[in-house]
Every structure is written in C-alpha cells, then in structure tokens.
Amino acid sequence: MYKCCIFDLDGTLVDSIKAINYTINLTLKKYNLGPISEDECKIFVGDGYKKLVERALIHCGDKDLVHYEDGILTYTEYFKVHCLYKVKAYDGINDLLSYLKNNNIKVAVLSNKPHDRVIENIESMFENKYFDYLAGEKANIKRKPDPAGAIIISNELNISLENCLYIGDTDTDMKTGINANIDTVGVTWGFRAKEELELYNPKYLVNHPVDIINIIENSKKLKLSNSN
Known part of the structure; x- marks a missing residue:
C-alpha cells in the first residue's frame, strides 16, 4: 500500500506558468529578444531554470548562447521577485x-x-x-x-x-x-x-x-x- x-x-x-513565462520574458527583454508564449514556455520548462534560459535564448535567436551566463544571473534575480506572479x-x-x-x-x-x-x-x-x-x-x-x-x-x-x-x-x-x-x-x-x-x-x-x-x-x- x-x-x-x-x-x-x-x-x-x-x-506557475505565468510566473515562469513573465520572468523569462523579462530576462529575454534585457537582450532585446523574445517574448515567448506560455505554450512555448511549457515546452521549455521541466529540467531546471538553467535549461529554460538556454532553450529560450536559442529559440529567440541566440544560437551561440552569448547571453547565457548573464541570463542565468538575470533570471535568478528576477525570479526572486516574481516567482509568485499569478x-x-x-x-x-x-x-x-x-x-x-x-x-x-x-x-x-x-x-x-x-x-x-x-x-x-x-x-x-x-x-x-x-x-x-x-x-x-x-x-x-x-x-x-x-x-x-x-x-x-x-x-x-x-x-x-x-x-x-x-x-x-x-x-x-x-x-x-x-x-x-x-x-x-x-x-x-x-x-x-x-x-x-x-x-x-x-x-x-x-x-x-x-x-x-x-x-x-x-x-x-x-x-x-x-x-x-
């Protein structure tokens, strides 16, 4: 049993998809990228926030992940503020x-x-x-x-x-x-x-x-x- x-x-x-989507789009906006939709975000999540940032950057055109390291730090800081958003x-x-x-x-x-x-x-x-x-x-x-x-x-x-x-x-x-x-x-x-x-x-x-x-x-x- x-x-x-x-x-x-x-x-x-x-x-929590609105909170995650809101935060990743704020992150992408810093690099003049995005936004991504909630449906796209649902596909990118599940393997941790680092993978989310990686997948979102590649999807939005940063194929070489130029913004990856800074994106990780940026997402982390934004998510501390917005993790309960809706x-x-x-x-x-x-x-x-x-x-x-x-x-x-x-x-x-x-x-x-x-x-x-x-x-x-x-x-x-x-x-x-x-x-x-x-x-x-x-x-x-x-x-x-x-x-x-x-x-x-x-x-x-x-x-x-x-x-x-x-x-x-x-x-x-x-x-x-x-x-x-x-x-x-x-x-x-x-x-x-x-x-x-x-x-x-x-x-x-x-x-x-x-x-x-x-x-x-x-x-x-x-x-x-x-x-x-």
Whole structure:
C-alpha cells in the first residue's frame, strides 16, 4: 500500500506558468529578444531554470548562447521577485493534500525549481501544513530525472520506494519515476500533453487530483485482500 506521495511542483501542484513565462520574458527583454508564449514556455520548462534560459535564448535567436551566463544571473534575480506572479494551486489539490494528511500518508515535493523558491511557493500556496519534506534544486540533490532526490526522500521519511508514488506532469517526471523504479503517476492537467506522458508508460495516468485518492484507496483494499 502507498504510504508516501512525492510530488513535482510546477504543473502538478501549482499552475506557475505565468510566473515562469513573465520572468523569462523579462530576462529575454534585457537582450532585446523574445517574448515567448506560455505554450512555448511549457515546452521549455521541466529540467531546471538553467535549461529554460538556454532553450529560450536559442529559440529567440541566440544560437551561440552569448547571453547565457548573464541570463542565468538575470533570471535568478528576477525570479526572486516574481516567482509568485499569478501562481495558483490546481483545482482539487488542496482536497487531495488534506486527504493525504488525514490518512497519515507522507507528502513530499521533489522539484527542479531552486530550493528557496520551492519553499516560497509551498508556504504561500499551502502554508506548508501538509508537507513532510521539500526538495528543490540544491547542492546535495541532483536534478531530475536523476533518481537521487526520490531516494533521499524515501530514506529521510523511512518509507521504501515500493510504498511511494511519484507524481508529475512532464517527460522529466516520467523518467524520474522510471530511474527510481517507483510507481509513477502522470497528471494531464499540467504543462505537457497526455500523449507525451503515455510514451513512458506510467503506472497511472490521471485527469483530476481525486483520481489519486482513488489509487490510494484501491491500494489499501488490495493490501487488506492480500492479508486475508
């Protein structure tokens, strides 16, 4: 039975695309480049802010990444100010998190977003009343799809990976689940198309947060059935 849910953040728990898009366009504007659309931004995100800056610069014509190093610093400074710009929790997420808390299921976040911005988003959106462990991009956690972050969370919460669910919305998240050998949930309300998630054969594909409650309830019934 599942005893822990490890969530991606952007595109899974919160709709943050306006904040990311706003910040990258401010960054591009400094070099008289851009803007890029939200739909383009959704394709560029998922592998950390450095990759976002790289992809956006190349897309806008800076093929040699002349502005890359400065762009990283510029994006970082702008994002400190704008990381909560029009961010909101997806419909049903608070109900899902409340269910998990009430059923003593551990809740963690594993994100490629800078760690301080993860904390800021969680505290702003949820007052951090649901979460047992938060992990953003920082020195001791390798960027997804490396499985190290999921393994660290499993160890820190003392719950085996076979009793965890990893939940995300991008190909990076699906690869993370595969690399960690953990049951993975692809969510269709996020930044990428259902067809992209299906390519990686996640154990579950869901259209609404309530579907995750059903997955956990079914895992409880299966455990009871196997114990009889």
